[in-house]
Amino acid sequence: xxxxxxxxxxxxxxxxPLAALRAAAELRRELDRREAVAVRRARVQGxxxxxxxxxxxxxxxxxxxxYGGNRLLPGNR
Numbered sequence: 001x002x003x004x005x006x007x008x009x010x011x012x013x014x015x016x017p018l019a020a021l022r023a024a025a026e027l028r029r030e031l032d033r034r035e036a037v038a039v040r041r042a043r044v045q046g047x048x049x050x051x052x053x054x055x056x057x058x059x060x061x062x063x064x065x066x067y068g069g070n071r072l073l074p075g076n077r
Contacts, residue, residue, distance in 0.1 A: 004030065005027065005030065005031075008023050008024075008026055008027035008030065009023075009027060010023075011023030011024075011027075012024040012027055035056070036067065039052055039063070039067050042055075049063055049064065
């Protein structure tokens with residue numbers, strides 16, 4: 001885990017509940033961003049949506065809903 005995630009995770013476990021909530025929200029946003037990047041990279045490399053869904057532990061339909069089907073493919077932005 002890099003320094004950003006480590007710091008956010010530590011903040012989310014901190015004693016101040018409001019600071020912990022802010023850190024947890026930022027951690028969630030950062031993880032969502034990184035997941036989107038990984039999905040995009042997988043699609044560019046030709047990985048099937050069903051395989052991406054399996055790696056994420058969700059249905060193919062859930063991946064399509066979250067990432068918009070093939071809009072992450074080059075030329076489909």
